[in-house]
Amino acid sequence: TENGPWSLWAKQISQPLIQALFQTIGRQQSISDLTADRASGDEGEWTELAIVLQSIQTALVTWFDGQMYDRAWGQRMAFSTLISFAAIWSELANGMGRAISINSTHRDAIAKACFQVTLQVLRTAAQRPNFPLYGGIFAAFSGETLRDTLSYFDLPLKQVAGTQEKGRLLTILGYSQQALGQNERAIALHREALAIANQAGDRPCEIANLNHLSRIAIGQKDYPQAISFSQRALILARQTGDKLGEANALTNVGYSEVLSAHSLDIMDEDVYEQNISYLDRGLKLAETLDDKQSLALGYHSLGLAYLTIGQAERAIEYLQLGTKAAQAVGDLYLQGLNLTYLAEAHHTLNKPKTAVFYSCLAMYQLHQIGAKEWRQSASLATVLEGQLGTQEFQEILTQYRPNLLPAIGVDGYDYLPQLLAKYRTDGGL
Structure with a gap:
């Protein structure tokens, strides 16, 4: 083609x-x-x-x-x-x-x-x-093209001395590697970028890498580390007047604190309200700055926070806003994650048809950019198929075909059964 x-x-x-x-x-x-x-x-x-x-x-x-x-x-x-x-x-x-x-x-x-x-x-x-310190390079790339592009830059960047420009390039490459599921590679890139930015006195870049490292730690469920990185970013952002860094740091502090409390089975609503207030402040600051990438992250984090504490309806509101914001900035990874959690929120509310739609859409879009989280969506879709039965599951997909085609095309729609089969064959790994 x-x-x-x-x-x-x-x-x-x-x-x-x-x-x-x-x-x-x-x-x-x-x-x-x-x-x-x-x-x-x-x-x-x-x-x-x-x-x-x-x-x-x-x-x-x-x-x-x-x-x-x-x-x-x-x-x-x-x-x-x-x-x-x-x-x-x-x-x-x-x-x-x-x-x-x-x-x-x-x-x-x-x-x-x-x-x-x-x-x-x-x-x-x-x-x-x-320069997009808080975004990847998804707008012009997808799938194999993105993976190949990242590999092509390995040699050039290795041969460049530690300059401010190198630190910034490593920052976006680290974010993109995280989207591809290469967390260890992403951590190495962000740590190298952090060291270069610190030495070059590039505070916005330094703060951005602390924020990225916080998000990776959240994904790895290392909440103490996530809180530490985000608090360092918040302090440095306020000291230097970096409002964009502050907005992202507030979001990370609130989100990591919410997940940390939930992992410890803390039931005190006041604790969650206090931590969600960080997310609200970060979102309001991003709105003031009109930074759509930070808005996308803020909506996503608030949606997940409310989903975590069992408020699925409120979660859906923010996840839908997050999906639109991520789409606006061309962040296919964050868009796919929002769709994944929209599926889970609808499943929680016993709305299986909508859950099937969102899980299959998320599964395909994340698979297209090589993000490992496609399996999370495939897992939910497989559960739904088991609960509904194969015939009803296929009928729902047919019903939502007009909604899926504008997003993934005919080829994508026809590929959905193969993706689910691949997930089952691989045993979910």
């Missing part, structure tokens, strides 16, 4: 290497393999390729930055565009390094040039004023 504008652009190009590259990108195939198999040592051909790619990159970034009707969306897409082009150059460098049909002198020189362009584009992205 050919997607996006690349295949169209390929038809307007006569130069063989550029045409083949655009076709490969349009088909979401390996640029590295193409380069290794078909690249030549013609420096003029590579110069032309560099000019064309640079022109497209500049035009796209300028166009996105100029979107006055939705500046936040335009800036996010401009950033994702830079990351996309850095990934392209990184693949070109990797492929050229494996090109055996070219003499070693030309091969090494071109590979090094591609590698340097990768670093230049990454640094340009890191220096943008709207």
Whole structure:
């Protein structure tokens, strides 16, 4: 399948290497393999390729930055565009390094040039004023493309000294690795970014990594560690006047305290009210800042907090708001998590039809980006199928087909039974 504008652009190009590259990108195939198999040592051909790619990159970034009707969306897409082009150059460098049909002198020189362009584009992205310290790089990537993109940046970032730009790039890569279920890798990236930010005096980046480490600790049910990270972030944010960091830290403090109290079977409502007040304050601050990523996290956390203490109706209100906010910022991971807990909330309220809809939608969307939490949704869907019976379960899916198709398409809808079968075959692992 050919997607996006690349295949169209390929038809307007006569130069063989550029045409083949655009076709490969349009088909979401390996640029590295193409380069290794078909690249030549013609420096003029590579110069032309560099000019064309640079022109497209500049035009796209300028166009996105100029979107006055939705500046936040335009800036996010401009950033994702830079990351996309850095990934392209990184693949070109990797492929050229494996090109055996070219003499070693030309091969090494071109590979090094591609590698340097990768670093230049990454640094340009890191220096943008709207750098997404609290988001991943999901807007332009999904599934295998996201996983491949992250792996391509391993080598470039390892060879860059500890700079402020590197710390910021490691921050978003850490968040993205967490979404892919690679928690240990995410922790290592956030700790390295934390150390770099501390040394560079980049306080917003330092606070962001403390907040990210807190969220990972929450996911691992290490609530004392989560509380420690979030409190450090809160203190530092207030000392430096970082309102965005403060909003996220308040959310993390409240959420981790709620889950900690619940894990200890504390029944005192006053304790939960006090901790939920942190979440409310964090959400109000995010609203004041009009930061949609922080709003998405705040709604999500409040929804889960109310679900944890048995207030499913209130949980649904916040989880629905969280889903819309996550969708607005292109955070597919957080969107999928909200859908998962919406399914659980409806299941708690004995609304099996809606629970089936949300669990299957969440399962597919999380699986598409390679997030391990797809199994959590698949588990609930399997339980519902067992309770309802296969026939009624399928009838509900058919009933909700018009609601599912706009979100996941016909191919996604047809793939749902296979995903459930895969979950059962793997034994839920």
